[in-house]
Amino acid sequence: xxxxxLVGTASGAVFLWDEAAQVLVPQAWHxxxxxxxxxxxxxxxxxxxxxxxxRTGMIVNDYRSWPHAVAFTLERSGITxxxxxxxxxxxxxxxxxxxxxxxxxxxxxxxxxxxxxxFATQAAIAIENxxxxxxxxxxxxxxxxxxxxxxxxxxxxxxxAVLEAVVAGxxxxxxxxxxxxxxxxxxxxxLRYGAALGTEKERVRNQKFExxxxxxxxxxQTRQPLVLDDYRASPYALPExxxxxxxxxxxxxxxxxxxxxxxxxxxxPGKRFTPDDLRHFQMLAGQAAIAIENxxxxDATVRQLxxxxxxxxxxxxxxxxxxLDEQLEVLVQRLGQxxxxxx
Numbered sequence: 001x002x003x004x005x006l007v008g009t010a011s012g013a014v015f016l017w018d019e020a021a022q023v024l025v026p027q028a029w030h031x032x033x034x035x036x037x038x039x040x041x042x043x044x045x046x047x048x049x050x051x052x053x054x055r056t057g058m059i060v061n062d063y064r065s066w067p068h069a070v071a072f073t074l075e076r077s078g079i080t081x082x083x084x085x086x087x088x089x090x091x092x093x094x095x096x097x098x099x100x101x102x103x104x105x106x107x108x109x110x111x112x113x114x115x116x117x118x119f120a121t122q123a124a125i126a127i128e129n130x131x132x133x134x135x136x137x138x139x140x141x142x143x144x145x146x147x148x149x150x151x152x153x154x155x156x157x158x159x160x161a162v163l164e165a166v167v168a169g170x171x172x173x174x175x176x177x178x179x180x181x182x183x184x185x186x187x188x189x190x191l192r193y194g195a196a197l198g199t200e201k202e203r204v205r206n207q208k209f210e211x212x213x214x215x216x217x218x219x220x221q222t223r224q225p226l227v228l229d230d231y232r233a234s235p236y237a238l239p240e241x242x243x244x245x246x247x248x249x250x251x252x253x254x255x256x257x258x259x260x261x262x263x264x265x266x267x268x269p270g271k272r273f274t275p276d277d278l279r280h281f282q283m284l285a286g287q288a289a290i291a292i293e294n295x296x297x298x299d300a301t302v303r304q305l306x307x308x309x310x311x312x313x314x315x316x317x318x319x320x321x322x323x324l325d326e327q328l329e330v331l332v333q334r335l336g337q338x339x340x341x342x343x
Contacts, residue, residue, distance in 0.1 A: 001030040002119070003097055003099055003116060003119055003123075004030055004031065004099050004100075006099075006115055006116070006119055007083060007099050007108070007112045007115055007116055008106070009031075009083075009099040009100055009101055009102075009106070010031045010100070010101075010102050011029070011030055011031025011032050011077075011079075011099075011100045011102055012029065012030050012031065012097070012098055012099040012100055013026055013028065013029035013030070013032060013036065013097070013098050013100075014026070014027050014028045014029070014087070014095060014096075014097050014123075015027065015041065015048050015052075015095045015096045015097075015098070016087075016094065016095040016127075017052065017093050017094060017095050017096075021040075022042065022043070023040045023041060023042055024040070024041040024042075024048050024049060024052055024095060024096060025040060026039050027095070031100070031102070032077065033076065033077075035076050036076075038072075039070070039072060039073070041070070045068075045070065046068065046069070046070040046073070047060050047063075047066075047068070047082050047084045047098065048084055048096040048098055050068065051084045051085065051086050051096050052086060052093060052095070052096050055086050055088060055093065056086065057083075057084060057085040057086065057113050057116065057117055057120075058083075058084050059081075059082075059083050059108045059109075059110075059112075059113055060081060060082050061080075061081045061107040061108060062080075062081070063079055063080055063081055063082050064079070064080055077100075077102065078102045078103040079100045079101070079102055080101050080102065080103060080104060080106070081100070081101035081106060081107055081108055082098055082099070082100050082101075083098065083099045083100075083108040083112055083113060083116055084096055084097065084098040084099075085097055085113070085116045085117050085119075085120040086120065087120055087123060087124040087127060088120075088121075088124055089124045089125065089127070089128040094124050094127050094128065095127070097116065097119075097120050097123060099112075099116060142280070145172065145173065146283065146284075146287075149165075149169035149172065149173070149284065149287070150287055152165045152168070152169065153165045153166060153169065153287060153288070153291045154291060156291075156295070157294075157295060157298045158295060158298075158299070159292065159295040159296060159299055160195065161295075162288075162291045162292060162294075162295045163181050163183075163194045163195035163292070164195045164197075165291075166181050166195065166262070166284070166287075166288040166291065166292075167179045167180060167181055167195045167196060167197045168197065169284055169287075170262060170264050170281065170284060171197055171198075171264070173277075173280045173281065173284060174248070174264050174273065174277055174280070174281065176198075176264050176265065176266050176271075177197075177198045177266075178197075178198035178264060178265050178266065178267065179196065179197055179198060179262075179263065179264040180193075180194070180195065180196035180197075180198075180204055180262075180263050180264075181194040181195050181196075181252070181260060181261070181262050181263070181288065182194055182204070182209060182216055182260050182261050182263065183259065183260040183292075184220060184258045184259055184260045184261075185208075188208065189210075189211050190208040190209060190210050190211060190217075191208065191209035191211075191216055191217065191220055191260060191261060192208055192209075193205050193206070193207065194260060207240075213238075214236050214237075214238045215228065215231075215234075215236040215247055215249050215263070216249060216261050216263055218236055219249045219250065219251050219261050219263075220251065220258060220260075220261055223251045223253065223258065224251070225248075225249065225250040225251070225278060225281070225282060226247070226248075226249050227246075227247070227248045227249075227273050227277075227278055228246060228247045228248075229246050229272050229273075230245075230246070231244045231245060231246055231247050231265065232244070232245070243267045244265045244266075244267060245265070245266050245267055245268060245269055245270075245271060246265060246266050246271055246272055246273055247263065247264070247265040247266075247273075248263070248264050248265070248273040248277060248278060248281055249261055249262070249263040249264075250262050250278070250281050250282050250285045251285065252285045252288050252289050252292065253285075253289055254289040254290070254292070254293045259288075259289055259292050259293070260292070262281065262284065262285045262288060264281070
């Protein structure tokens with residue numbers, strides 16, 4: 001809006017460059033309809049695409065007859081002239097800013113372009129600062145989320161409780177309603193139920209996932225993460241799960257030893273898992289591995305103590321039934337054994 005006022009036009013827009021998709025995407029606009037949000041421009045396409053490609057400003061005062069005009073905008077607007085400047089920060093393309101003359105005899109001059117170029121320089125700095133601030137805020141939120149999840153996991157000692165906390169953390173991180181952790185069973189060479197939340201809980205409770213079969217068995221075999229945007233079209237799809245749309249699965253490893261896999265999926269059409277989702281999931285798997293190993297050590301210690309207590313109680317019960325002479329004989333034998341061991 002401020003740019004439009006600066007050069008005396010009724011409409012304008014800011015396109016931001018989407019590096020992943022390699023397109024310019026309208027991020028904000030003034031004096032344009034909601035249809036404008038659907039516009040996507042590749043490098044060299046339309047005036048904004050050409051400005052982005054060449055990284056220099058451009059004036060088109062005969063837009064409606066310009067051979068490179070975008071048909072989408074011609075059909076939906078009365079734009080007659082466009083002034084555009086790249087948004088650059090330290091030679092990095094952030095996007096393009098445009099100002100439009102609509103249904104008038106207005107023509108842009110080099111003076112207008114100089115004004116918009118100066119404004120674009122300041123706008124690029126402001127956009128980059130806003131992005132850095134947003135990234136800092138996102139990182140702080142990410143660390144806080146992991147701190148809360150880590151506390152929830154490490155506060156539990158029993159293996160079942162640890163696994164449930166891991167699954168709950170997975171759902172929180174990814175914003176999905178379906179997550180599970182499967183444990184590796186060395187004896188049967190398969191994955192078995194550890195914990196699950198969502199509609200899959202009952203389906204996987206009594207299932208075994210064979211080594212190398214499906215996405216879970218494949219991740220266990222390769223020890224590499226897998227993200228599937230179209231699960232049903234993948235070679236890993238199983239007929240038991242026809243409603244799954246996209247999946248994300250990572251191995252749970254402790255000192256290169258396979259403990260199991262961590263899996264989440266969505267049944268929501270259009271939902272996809274991002275590289276950040278994968279990074280977060282792998283971090284959670286690392287936390288899970290330590291917590292699972294600690295829980296197993298705790299369970300083993302509790303079991304040993306229980307066995308020792310049972311043996312102690314059994315010994316007392318036996319001793320209590322012996323005569324005095326028999327008890328003295330047992331005592332002498334124990335003392336002799338102790339002396340022999342000491343020698």
